[in-house]
Each structure stands twice: as C-alpha cells, then as structure tokens.
Amino acid sequence: MVTEEKVTLTNERVKVIFGDLLDSLRQLIIKDRITESEYRALIEFVSEMGRLEYEVPLWFDVFLGVTVDNVTYDHYNQMAGTPSNILGPFYLEGAPVRSPPYRLGRDNEPGDVLFVSGSVLDAKTGAPIPGALLDIWQTSGNGLYDHLDPDQPDFNMRGKFLTDQEGRFEFRTVIPQPYEIPKDGPTGRLLAMLGHHAWRPKHIHFKISRDSYLPLTTQVYFEGDPWLHDDLVEGAPKPELVTRLEKHDSHKEIESKGLDRPFFTARFDFRLVPATS
Ligand code: BEZ
Numbered sequence: 080m081v082t083e084e085k086v087t088l089t090n091e092r093v094k095v096i097f098g099d100l101l102d103s104l105r106q107l108i109i110k111d112r113i114t115e116s117e118y119r120a121l122i123e124f125v126s127e128m129g130r131l132e133y134e135v136p137l138w139f140d141v142f143l144g145v146t147v148d149n150v151t152y153d154h155y156n157q158m159a160g161t162p163s164n165i166l167g168p169f170y171l172e173g174a175p176v177r178s179p180p181y182r183l184g185r186d187n188e189p190g191d192v193l194f195v196s197g198s199v200l201d202a203k204t205g206a207p208i209p210g211a212l213l214d215i216w217q218t219s220g221n222g223l224y225d226h227l228d229p230d231q232p233d234f235n236m237r238g239k240f241l242t243d244q245e246g247r248f249e250f251r252t253v254i255p256q257p258y259e260i261p262k263d264g265p266t267g268r269l270l271a272m273l274g275h276h277a278w279r280p281k282h283i284h285f286k287i288s289r290d291s292y293l294p295l296t297t298q299v300y301f302e303g304d305p306w307l308h309d310d311l312v313e314g315a316p317k318p319e320l321v322t323r324l325e326k327h328d329s330h331k332e333i334e335s336k337g338l339d340r341p342f343f344t345a346r347f348d349f350r351l352v353p354a355t356s
C-alpha cells in the first residue's frame with residue numbers, strides 16, 4: 080500500500096520571520112494611520128513590480144540589500160577578509176569561463192580601455208591563492224548591463240577567470256560607467272517621489288571562490304566618481320573597496336599594450352577567509 084507522506088509546510092525560521100514582519104507592518108499601519116486608499120495604492124504598486132521582470136529584485140536591493148549583506152557577511156568582515164558588498168539584481172548565472180589573456184567586451188567596446196590586476200590572498204596568512212575563481216560583471220562604457228541592452232551580445236561584460244600560480248589575475252575591460260536604474264518603473268517613480276536620484280557610482284562586481292575558503296561577493300569602486308559619496312544604494316561603496324584609475328598615455332606604454340590610444344589601470348587585492356576560521 081502506498082501511503083502519502085505528510086509534508087510540513089512551515090519551518091521555525093519562516094514562522095518567526097513572517098510573524099515579525101506582520102507585527103511590524105501592523106504597527107506601521109497604526110503609527111502612520113494608513114488608510115484603505117493608501118493601502119490599495121500600495122497593493123497596486125507591488126502588483127506592478129511583480130509584472131515587470133527586474134523590479135522586485137531591484138526594489139529589494141536598492142532598499143534592503145546592504146543590510147542583508149552586512150548581516151550575512153558579519154563573520155567574514157570580522158576575520159580581516161575583503162569587505163563584502165551586495166550582489167545586486169543584475170548577476171547572471173552561467174557566465175563563460177574565459178581563457179587567458181582575460182578580457183571582457185568586444186574588440187570595439189565603447190569606452191576607455193582598462194586593465195584590472197591584483198592578487199587573491201589568504202586573509203589569515205597573506206599567502207597567495209592560486210586557482211581562485213573570479214566571476215566578474217559590470218556595465219559597459221555606455222553605463223548599461225549587457226542583458227538590459229539590446230546592442231550588446233549575451234554575457235558581453237561578464238566572465239569567469241582563474242588566478243595564476245602566484246595567486247594573481249589581470250583582465251582587460253573598459254571603464255564601467257555610472258548606472259542609472261530605470262526611472263519609469265515603480266522603484267524609479269518611488270525614488271522621484273522621495274526626491275532621490277537613481278544613480279549608482281561605477282563599479283565592478285566580483286564573486287570569488289576557492290575550495291577551503293569562504294566565498295566572497297563584493298564590488299570595487301573608483302576614486303573621483305561623482306556618485307561615490309551619494310550612491311542610490313546607501314552605504315554600498317565601503318571606503319576599503321575604492322581603488323584608483325591610473326591613466327597611461329605615453330607612446331611607449333600604449334605601444335607595449337598593442338593599443339592606439341591611452342589606457343587606464345587599476346589594482347585591487349582580495350583577501351579570502353579560510354573556511355575553518
Ligand atoms: C548594482 O549593483 O548594479 C545595483 C545594486 C542595487 C540596485 C541597483 C543596481
């Protein structure tokens with residue numbers, strides 16, 4: 080005889096979190112005297128977000144991502160690892176594993192050529208970590224992520240690279256541009272109502288992993304960006320994650336890279352926390 084297994088739909092964590100959420104929302108309704116028409120407007124706002132492809136993750140990451148990141152990586156940040164940073168709504172699984180010399184973007188990718196280099200190091204011992212996997216994504220020189228830009232090929236500005244025997248990496252890309260979230264969707268309209276702009280400073284995302292180490296998700300920012308101290312995502316550009324763009328315009332340097340125009344370099348070292356910490 081086949082007996083049906085009883086499926087338990089609740090778990091303790093959901094019970095606690097959902098209970099607290101309801102408590103907080105009910106208190107909010109009372110405190111701010113939210114009326115039926117305001118409540119219906121909120122339901123319409125959430126429904127509209129649900130009908131659009133990226134609006135729900137966008138809203139959550141704009142307003143709650145940093146807090147979740149700080150809770151998630153609390154331990155990591157205390158172990159002298161590189162500070163973590165939000166994943167953001169635009170990570171895609173399945174970026175291609177590239178072959179060296181590593182590169183993002185097309186031959187004629189618009190924007191200034193940038194070489195990013197650095198090392199992946201053990202946060203405890205400082206030893207280099209060979210074979211660490213870097214999963215990288217960024218906007219192109221037009222300030223758009225590839226999957227939201229019909230002119231860019233799939234995974235144009237995304238790729239997976241490995242550190243070499245000395246734990247080092249280098250890749251060629253273009254300087255990403257500040258990114259403005261869509262202003263005509265619910266999140267953009269809400270920001271306008273709040274009198275807030277919709278810009279993020281230019282940044283490159285990194286997910287770094289290696290056996291025996293805790294994985295790290297972070298972003299690297301650049302000095303001098305007009306939005307660095309006024310990011311739409313409040314608190315995201317942690318000072319330790321900011322690096323400098325160095326311009327190279329001598330004939331000799333340009334020639335050494337096989338280029339016909341000035342280029343930029345930026346350095347960043349990542350410290351991974353051992354899994355046993
Ligand atoms: C981003 O990293 O690009 C991003 C993060 C949060 C909200 C919007 C964009």
Ligand code: FE
Nearest residue numbers: 167169282284
């Ligand atoms: Fe981003």
